[in-house]
Amino acid sequence: MSQPPGATDRPIRRRFAADGRVRSGCLTCKARKKKCDGQASDLDGRCRSCVRLGLVCEQPPLRRVPVRPPRRKARRDDEITSSSKDENGWRAASQVAGSSTDGDEDGDEVAEGTGTLAGSGSYIPDDSGSWDGIERVLLRYFLDHVAPLCSILQQDGNSFCSVLLPMAIVDPSLLHALFAYASVHVDTASPAIPVTPEARIKFESQVTRGLADAIKNNAVTESTIACALVISTAEVIGGDTSRWLLHLQGAGHLINHFGIPRLLRTSDGAFLLRDFAYHDIMASLSTGHRALVNGVYWVQDVNATVKSADSFMGLGHHIFTHLTEISAFAADTADLDLSSCSDRRSRETLRAEDMAQALRSEDLRLQVDPTDSYIKALIHHAEAFRFASLFYLYRHLLRFSDAGAVYRLRMEDCVRQILHHVSQVPSNLFCEIGLLFPLFMAGIGCGDNTSMIQYIQNRLTCIETWTRFKHVGRARDLLQLLWDNGRTDWELMLRELDWNLSFA
Structure with a gap:
């Protein structure tokens, strides 16, 4: 058959092979x-x-068609200006969402070498008001501001990102837990980010639904445990005095269900165990209850040499092993007083003396560079915990021991040692976050010493100012109530206030 003239000159329109990739992809x-x-x-x-x-x-995003002026042709530079405006608007949103790989251009970074937030933030969601817009903002905020504050490490503190984010990619419940965590912190640290109560309820509902489904279907994973831990910690830094403990207890049940040996097989599981152990131990000291999980379960080798700092315990790993015993001792002897059976009081006093001697003589077993200034600060951080633990133990012995005068002298020495080691940790250093328990114990034992009280107040205020963690303010407020009323019975004061306070 003959073809029309010029048919062979027409370009052939080819179709690309269907390989699944499209130009209109998300x-x-x-x-x-x-x-x-x-x-x-x-x-x-x-x-x-x-x-x-x-x-x-x-x-x-949909591109807008520039409106052309009537009766004249739009100038090309006007079109370019209109087009670049839309593109820049999307580029700004994508930078907020974390799609830029060239670093922050808005100045909202954590200042290197300190724990101070360098900028107030210019995180503004898109005009549509969609959930996706605020979620992108909160995820970026978590990466830039919240994750570094979760660790006492000055360097490599973003293990929270390297562990939690990969889990969150495949577990929407954990991703929403991170959104909820960031939304709690952003209220006080960066009020320019508009997070509505409805948004926070949505995030928490997604987490609750995911946890309930995992438990119902017997499908508990590492990310399920991470969800409970993240929500508990979010409640803590938000200043909550009740719900955080329930979430922490839930995490303990999930860990026992999942199995500690299974968690220790992976680095992510071991990280979650250390996270839980730190908060569990601190909770046992503030609530007077036993730790939810017994023993030194968060490491493979109890007597291992400490070659690097931990995100939670710093260089005081071996000090924390004694804290679990002290919290158990306090729970076992909560019913004792000076009118109790003398034989039992004597036995428990000897038990406590053995624990105190083991804690005083405990070697940190460090294999680190002693000339590193930050390592020195972490060593003082560990020593502050040693003497705060001794103070906690001696103070409990005052309830039923006949040697009250001896223990009061030892407690006075512990307070001096605590404040000495705390003073060697520079302000705004990340490990300062972990000094809440030592400072609180020193506040209980400083009596009416005005200079000590002022120092403790200033240090706690400094920590709260740059971290924006509200539970630090709760602890400072509790100390102020005790000082104003000339009291030291902080456990009774907590019961009167109906508070559960976290020292983590």
Whole structure:
């Protein structure tokens, strides 16, 4: 058959092979450098990859068509200005969402070498007011500001990111827990970020639903445990005095269900164990109850040499092993007083003396660089915990021991030692976050010494100012109530206030 003239000159229109990659793919898949099928779900508009991984499916923004002035042709530079305005608007939003790999350009960083927040933040969600907009903002805020504050380490403190974020990619419940955590902290640290109560309720509801489904279906994983820990810690820094303990107890049940040996098999599981152990031990000291899990369960080798600092315990790993015994001793002898059976009081006093001697003589077993200034600060951090633990033990012995005068003298020495070691930790250093328990014990034992009281007040105020952790303010307020009323019975005061206070 003959072809019409010029048919052979027409370019042949070819179709690319269907390999699953489309130009209209979502921005989430593009950021992950993965193929996107481009098929939006009828349910929520997400592509199949984002649905499978439980990710927010971010679609490219619609471009506006510039309005041309009537009766004259729009100048090209006007078009460029209008187009670049939209592109810059999206670029600013994507930088807030963390899609920029060149570092922060808005100045909201944690100042290097200190714990001070360098900027107040310019995180503004998109005009649409969608949940996705505020979620992107909160995730970026968590990475930049909250995660570094979760560790007492000056360097490599972002293990929270390296452990929790990979879990959150495949577990939407944990991702919403991070949103909730950031939303609690942002209230006081950066009020320019508008997080509505409805948004926070939505995040917490997603976490609760995920935890309930995991327990119901017997599908508890490491990320399930992480959810409970994150929510508990979020309640703590928000100044809560009741719910945080319930979440921590829930995390303890999940750990026992999942199995400590299974957690120790992976580095992520061991990290979660140390996280829980630190908060569990601090909670046992402030509530007067036994630790939820017994023994030194968070490490493979109890007597191992300390070669590097831990995110939670610093260089005081071996000091914390004694704290678990002290909290158990306090729980066992809570019913004793000077009118109790003398034989039992004598036995328990000898038991406490053995514990005190072991704690006083405990070697930190360090294999670290002693000339490093930050390592020196961490050593003083560990020593402050040693003497705060001794003070806690001696003070408990005053309830039923006949040698009250001896223990009061020892407690006075412990207070001096605590304040000496705390003073060697520079202000705004990250490990200062871990000094709440030593400072509180020193506040209980300083009596009416005005200079000590002023120093403790100033140090706690400094910690609260740069961390924005409200539970530090709760501890300072409790000390102030005790000082104003000439009291030292802080456990009774907590019961009167109906508070559960965390020292973590």
